[in-house]
Amino acid sequence: MPDEASCRAHLESQRWNGKPICPYCNNDKAYKLKDMKTYKGMYKCANKSCYKKFSVTMGTIFEDSKIPLNKWFIAVYLNTAHKKGVSSCQLAKNIGVSQRTAWFMLHRIREGVKPKEDVMLDKIVEVDESWAGGKIKNKHKSIRDHAHKNNLNHIDGRTGFVGYLQREGELKLKVWDLNKPLRDQVKENVKPEAVLITDGYPAYVGLDKHFEAHETVNHKKDEYVRGQIHTNSIEGAFSHFKRMVVGTYHSLSPKHLQAYCNEFTFRFNSRKMKDADRFNITLQNCSGRLTYKDLTAKV
Numbered sequence: 001m002p003d004e005a006s007c008r009a010h011l012e013s014q015r016w017n018g019k020p021i022c023p024y025c026n027n028d029k030a031y032k033l034k035d036m037k038t039y040k041g042m043y044k045c046a047n048k049s050c051y052k053k054f055s056v057t058m059g060t061i062f063e064d065s066k067i068p069l070n071k072w073f074i075a076v077y078l079n080t081a082h083k084k085g086v087s088s089c090q091l092a093k094n095i096g097v098s099q100r101t102a103w104f105m106l107h108r109i110r111e112g113v114k115p116k117e118d119v120m121l122d123k124i125v126e127v128d129e130s131w132a133g134g135k136i137k138n139k140h141k142s143i144r145d146h147a148h149k150n151n152l153n154h155i156d157g158r159t160g161f162v163g164y165l166q167r168e169g170e171l172k173l174k175v176w177d178l179n180k181p182l183r184d185q186v187k188e189n190v191k192p193e194a195v196l197i198t199d200g201y202p203a204y205v206g207l208d209k210h211f212e213a214h215e216t217v218n219h220k221k222d223e224y225v226r227g228q229i230h231t232n233s234i235e236g237a238f239s240h241f242k243r244m245v246v247g248t249y250h251s252l253s254p255k256h257l258q259a260y261c262n263e264f265t266f267r268f269n270s271r272k273m274k275d276a277d278r279f280n281i282t283l284q285n286c287s288g289r290l291t292y293k294d295l296t297a298k299v
């Protein structure tokens, strides 16, 4: 797609399937505004009580951006096709923008691939928790006590996260909310009919009453696999995630960590898809805005 017009046409075909939809009233009849200088890519809703003007980028991550769509498309492609994503420095070089702009674009793309609905996992689900910077349960007791007493979900700039992986199904990664018992967080993400597999961390004790079954692997006794009872799949996903994020960003606020979790889960869950399909799915789901102010606001 060499220019703005061809990118716009492609985005229209992906988002609207040939029929412009008014973002104000959801009407699917609209007139194309012909004056290309003033109304580039603009439509006018045909609903008499609406009549508002709109374009295909309205309400998407591309809205109100001075960056041309073809540069945005390259950014989306690089970010979704590469296993580890693309860094803002690399993207800045590739498309000729400042590193700051590239950083913001990547955050908008993460906003676009954020799961639109919270699916409850089912069947066999492996659950594990980790710490951006190492497992909290491997930290010194005084650090753990300090974190739990003060309800911190990040210590020394490190943030905890919890992973849920349905075997042959979806992965979910959530920032660990230390204001809430870990058990409750598991219940919010996994159906009660599921069989749960975790390690022996005491925070999981008692979950057998809520779920169909709760199997544990005792890592302290060097027990890692007992037939189907293991947490190798979620640990494998964690190690990919850590190579992508934790290695590069040693200190992440909970807010930014969740954005990286979203980016990683999108790529992980679509890993069997072809790059072109993954790219188009990203365009179809490109709703969601993120302003620079929101992004840099203190959490």
Ligand SMILES: [Zn+2]
Pocket: 022, 023, 024, 025, 026, 027, 045, 046, 047, 050, 051, 052
């Ligand atoms: Zn309308």
